[in-house]
Amino acid sequence: MAHVASTQAQVRQQHYSVPQPMPWPIMGSTSLFLMALGAAFVFNDMRAGWVSIAAGFVLLLYMMVRWFGEVIRESEGGRYGRWEDVSFRWGMSFFIFSEVMFFGAFFGALFWARVYSVPDLATLESQALLWSGFSAHWPSAGPGFAEQFSPMSAWGIPALNTLLLLSSGVTVTFAHWNLIANQRGKLLLWLAATVALGVTFICFQAYEYIHAYHELNLKLSTGVYGSTFFMLTGFHGFHVTLGAIMLTVIWFRCLKGHFKPDHHFAFEGVAWYWHFVDVVWLGLFIFVYWL
Amino acid sequence: MSAVADTHGHAHDAHGHHGGYSGIMRWITTTNHKDIGTMYLWFSFVMFSIGGLMAVMIRMELFSPGLQFFNPEFFNQLTTMHGLIMVFGAIMPVFVGFANWLIPMQIGAPDMAFARLNNWSFWLLPFAASLLVLSFFMPGGAPGVGWTMYAPLTAQMGMGMDFTIFAIHILGMSSILGSINIITTILNMRAPGMTLMKMPLFCWTWLITAYLLVAVMPVLAGAVTMTLTDRHFGTTFFNAAGGGDPVLYQHIFWFFGHPEVYIIALPGFGVISQVIPAFSRKPLFGYASMVYATSAIAILSFIVWAHHMYTVGMPVTGQLFFMYATTLIAVPTGVKVFNWVTTMWKGSLTFETPMLFACGFLFMFTLGGFTGLVLALVPVDIQLQDTYYVVAHFHYVMVAGALFAAFAGIYFWLPKWTGKMYNETLGKIHFWLTMIFFNMIFFVQHFLGLAGMPRRIPDYNLMFETWNKISSLGAFGMGLAQLLFLYIVVSCIRNGKPAAQLPWEGADSLEWTHLPTPAPYHSFETPPVVK
Incomplete structure (x- = not known):
């Protein structure tokens, strides 16, 4: 046998x-x-x-x-058996890779502005021919931006948000373990916790934007700092929102008794995606908020 | 061979009920890789005709010095849209069409890994192309900024620019989804025994191309998104007053743009690597080195992008780095060219139409590669930047490289696709007309460029007139020759003579050896065993 x-x-x-x-x-x-x-x-x-x-x-x-x-x-x-399952895995991996490259373009813009274009605008040549008196510093809204603004500090809401997203990465893993162990009750609980953490993150982020616009005078049009800040965090927030919606769909599917301990790629794919937005956030926290 | 008989039986089944859809809905809803491949091929021919028409209009205007037919703004729109349509609408889709038709058959798969996504990848294209072409009819017309869409020119255009940006987004989506599908198909759908290093080279080149596409199309999407927000939402990515930099756009664009060159060229290399052995009646020389050379080209393509921008005011260190990296690409490309030539060495050569196009490719593409080396050298490039020498160079790569490879592939696989033979005499005439007129258009443009004629300008100095006249006459001839191509293909489909099971005795990949001619609607429902 x-x-x-x-x-x-x-x-x-x-x-x-x-x-x-x-x-x-x-x-x-x-x-x-x-x-x-x-x-x-x-x-x-x-x-x-x-x-x-x-x-x-x-x-x-x-x-x-x-x-x-x-x-x-x-x-x-x-x-869908094992063979199709492997296809889904390859497909999702390369989809996430393409998303990484999309964020790469905006991170590239951020690094270019910080390392190259802003310092270049303060060189002797630029001073003499274009904007005298402009000194290079980061954050900067560039030499043509007249109003005052305050940059977003890292150790308030952003640090809290980092904690939230990192914890949500842990809770989604707990949910996964419980799915494998066929503990449906705990699965639903941990997954709900993940969604809750994600939604809290989005709410904090929305509050932060309101704060930026009303109290810091930091807008999308606040030169290259505002551009990179809002485009990077905005696209990230959009991805968190999508991820939270996907997790919610998965939660309802779990509630309806979908998935088996050995066959649940939809769950895993969403979990991968969730970890991906988590990693992007770490990049944002370090290079946009902190350093 | 039992797999063949098996699939043949199913084929009749499936023809009866295409999932319950018939007529036009069959094509709209299809999940069959062959249907989708066919649609890709016809779509790219339509776009090739539209882009070609624009090329003829450009050459009409340039037939004589002074302004003849169009105002300069419209001329700029023509050059821009000719570039975008040919790159995104004609050359890229034609090879995706090949990929759809051939990859499942060549690796012994039942279909593409994601058959519905495959349908979507195709059906995004006509909508994106419509946006692109509609931009001509918007206030301000189509963008006249060049296909590279440099800032700050893009800050000034009208609504057509936004149409183009969204078209690029959707085209990019299509490419990414299609590439994910191709990668997954090749990695997961190979028949037992079909190891990666046994795959036909066409599959290898597409695997690497698809990887490049997934890596760089999102970057282009990012670049045009920044352009969009700079235009409408007050961001200053490309505006120095806000601390941004127009040169940043060029860096991001060419980080996409240079791998894009190989995205266009590599599948063509794959086609040539199958056509030349078939007509030399010898296996491909140096298969493994071909795979490694293709990978090396793909890796190097990520670190050479700034050779498109030597004149933006780059530090000398940067110029040197990009110059050396670029010239390095000549090594793997040279490996390929030598392997193709060595495959022909002492082979039993015959020169049917596919082989003629492959040989044309070999000569002309190599010329394009050589002028590329010339342009890679900083001191020379500073002289030749934005002259017709550059135009001549990349048309040798795009037309004589990619397009000739596509023609070779179409003539080569037409019997497999349709079960009928094209008219060999007419095919040869098509080759020779295309070859002669192509060189008439572009060879002389090297002289124009060296003499200093700038590109993208509707008027020129009187001293350039003779060569421009020759070039324009060549363009008209080349355009007419493609009508002959359309006639050859249509008459082959309609009333070609039935093709033999193996029309090319040297062809040895699975679609020839394991499937009947014409290929059945479903290829391998159960995987063949490959030894």
Whole structure:
């Protein structure tokens, strides 16, 4: 019998599940087209564009609910075995890698401004020809920015946020362990804790933005410091929001009894994503807030 | 061969009910890698025609000195959109079309790993392309900033610029999703026994290309996002008054832009690496060194980007570093060229159309590589920056490199795809017309550039007239020759003679040896065993 079991393990799964045609992809393209069109109009002061954006967004939500719903049904119906699972793992890894590179562009801009462009604007040549009296320092809003602003300090809310996100990385791991041990109650509890930490983070971040705009006079348009600060933290916050929504979906799926101790890539994929936003935050905390 | 018979039976099944969709909905909803590959190929031909039309308009304007047909603003829009459409709409999709058709068949997979995502990767393209082309009809017209979209020019354009930015976002999404799919397919879907080092070289070059795409398309997305916020939300990434720097844009753009050159070229290398052995009736010389050379090119492509910007005021140390790194790329590229030539050495050569295009590729692409080495040298580049010499150089790489490889691949696999043979005589005529007219357009542009004619300008000094006339006549001829190509392909599909099971006796990858001609709708539902 042992022999039979081992040969069975060696035989590779023979059929890869190639899905049936579906209309959702083109709906996704249509929605992106509508949103892009609308945004281009709105950015150029044509308010009618909002209609297009709204239509596109509704379509996008509908598309995601239907598409993901179909995949979830297939997954729970047992259509995805080990072979498909490995595909999902590769796919998610490279998706996260592409996200890392996206943040890389903005970190690159930050380092360029700090190491190169701001100091360069204070060299003798720039002083003589362009902006006399500009001295290089960070944070800087550049030589053309007249108003005063205060930079965001690292050891208030940002430090607290670091603690929140790092803890949420731990809680999501506890949730994972409980999923593997088939302890559904604890799984739901730890996952809920993760979502709660994430939502608290987002709320703190929103409060921080209000604080920046109203009390520090720190805006998106506050030179290169404001640009890099808000674009980096903004895109990160957007990713945390997405991650929190995904975790919430996973929570409801756990509640409905989805996933098995040995088959739950949706959970793991979201956990990977959550760790990814965590790591990006560490980069932000160090290079945007702290140093 | 049982797998073949098996899949053939299923093929009829599947033809009956394409998941319940028929007519146009079949194409819109399809999850079949061959359907999607076909759509990619036709889409890229449509974009190639639109971009080609713009090229002909550019050459019309440049036929004589002075302003003939278009005002300078519109001329700039033409050069910009010609570049964007050819790069993102024609050359990149044509090779994704090849990837879709061939990778599952070459590695013995049932389909791509993510068949629905594959559909989405394609269907994002027509929408993005529409945004791009629609920008012509917006107030202010299409962006006239050059395909590189440098700041601060991009701060000044009208709404068309925003259309272009969003088009780039969506094109980038398409590329990233498509690349993730290709990587996963190659890493996870290979048939038992098909080890990585047994894969046809086309799969290898695409694996590496897809990796490059996932690494750099998000960076381009970041660059155009910063452009967008600089335009509309008061950020100052590229504005020195706010502490930013226009040169920063160039760095970010070319960090994407240089790997992009290899994204365009590498799949073509893969095609050539399969066509040349087939018509030399010899295995590829130095398979392993080809794989390593391709990887080396990909790695080096990340550290050479600033050779596009020697004249921005870079420190000499930076210039030297990027010059040495760039010239280093000649080593793995040289390995490739020597391997191709050595494959032909003492082979039983025949010169059908695919082989003619492959040989054309070999000569012309190598010329483009040599002018690239010339331009990599800082002192020379400072003289040649933004002249027609640069235009000639990259068209030798893009057209004679990538496009010729695409033609070689299309003629090579057309019998496998359609089950019919194209007209060999017409194919050869198409090659020779393309070859002659291509050189007529671009060879003379080397002289124009060396004499100092700047690019992206609708008017020029009288002394440049003769070469410009020759170049323009070549462009008109090249355009007409592509109509012949369309005719050859359509008449092959409609009433070509049935192709033999193995039309090229030297071809030895799985799609030729393990599948009937034409390839069935579903390739390998159960994986073949590869020895």
